[in-house]
Amino acid sequence: MRIAMIGTGYVGLVSGVCFSDFGHDVVCVDKDARKIARLQAGEVPIYEPGLDQLMEKNVKAGRLSFTDDLAAAVDGAEAVFIAVGTPTRRGDGHADLTYVMAAAEEIAAALTEYAVVVTKSTVPVGTNRQVQQVIARANPQAEFDVASNPEFLREGAAIEDFMKPDRVVVGVQNDRAAEVMAEIYRPLYLRDFPILTTDLESAELIKYAANAFLAAKITFINEIAGLCERVGADVKEVARGIGFDGRIGNKFLHAGPGYGGSCFPKDTAALARIGQDHAFPLRITETVMRVNDEVKHRMVEKLRDACEGSFNGKTVAVLGVTFKPNTDDMREAPSLTIVPALVGGGARVRVVDPQGQSEGEALLPGVAWMDDPYEAAQNADLVVLLTEWNEFRALDLKKLARKMEVPRMADLRNIYSPKTAKRAGFQTYVAVGRGA
Secondary structure, three states: OEEEEEOOOHHHHHHHHHHHHOOOEEEEEOOOHHHHHHHHOOOOOOOOOOHHHHHHHHHHOOOEEEEOOHHHHHOOOOEEEEOOOOOEOOOOOOEOOHHHHHHHHHHHHHOOOOEEEEEOOOOOOOHHHHHHHHHHHHOOOOOEEEEEOOOOOOOOOHHHHHHOOOOEEEEOOOHHHHHHHHHHOHHHHHOOOOEEEEOHHHHHHHHHHHHHHHHHHHHHHHHHHHHHHHHOOOHHHHHHHHHOOOOOOOOOOOOOOOOOOOOHHHHHHHHHHHHHHOOOOOHHHHHHHHHHHHHHHHHHHHHHHHOOOOOOOOEEEEEOOOOOOOOOOOOOOOHHHHHHHHHHOOOEEEEEOOOOHHHHHHHOOOEEEEOOHHHHOOOOOEEEEOOOOHHHOOOOHHHHHHHOOOOEEEEOOOOOOHHHHHHOOOOEEEOOOOOO
């Protein structure tokens, strides 16, 4: 099947590459000519484990190509995916649909025969019907259907998630569109992965509801962590205890410095706004957003206490600044709250992150970037574990402590234990939700 993928950001590129690995003929489109040139040269503009090899394989097989000519890509395509950005709109929290509607206009002009126009971008309820109206108005002769096909990809595990999904959600209006979508996902259907075919509005809302629920789960355990610190309990034990309950489950019950990334902050804000627009405020989602911001600021105070009340003149080594490991994504990362507070408080900050420097240099001014955690800890007053990269899970803590001016550690991901840190020579070890 011939597929056009409009947008080569994270979702578009991963989806396009994976669809081509299913055996489809995929053309990925982007207006950024420089990005297209890089992709045509075999360069992957994002960091996602395994994506470069999979892309190279399918380009060589002739199933995957890249262009900035949208009309040529859409011409003859049986499915056209819209996978452009939907950032939070300034001022009101809505998802900005400017790029989605612009893509719909261009698709309308390029359609020459029947195609299903599929929204892969995360969009508010009702967007697919708007896309349908835009295309029909721009090209009344166009023969097409619209479909909603939200993505559920975890950065750092996106290929695995695409190839072995918990479920595929498809929203359609008729059997013809459903048949096209079924053919696209036929390789997954044959391996018995769940494919839920539903209406447009339900498909659109499933994506937001899923992310809001997971954000609420993270925020809940972070609140429990704060209480654990007051009463002397250990949040890791509490999380284990409740996670064994099959109705709750153990995933997303890891206390830390708050959620970030490209999805949870944006999608909770958009869902809250949808509720407001329909006179049905989503109080739980609104509270999750507020508490998550409070968690990040609580981490700053935790670090300040570890530094005896002031960052001024202190040297702080920060290990990890991306919002999670195995990605270079800095969007809404807790580090964007915590590191500026350190710098603004007068600290000399050294940062180590395996993939974060390319984006982080512009977002975190005033820090020194280093490659080695032990070098960063040399004569430091505090080491902060902020992102749980594998490189930081098995540090030689004795060596780290010996390097420091004052051996203090703030382990904001609970990678180690107080006993292990103390045994290694740390005078101060601060974790999240681990009591006294």
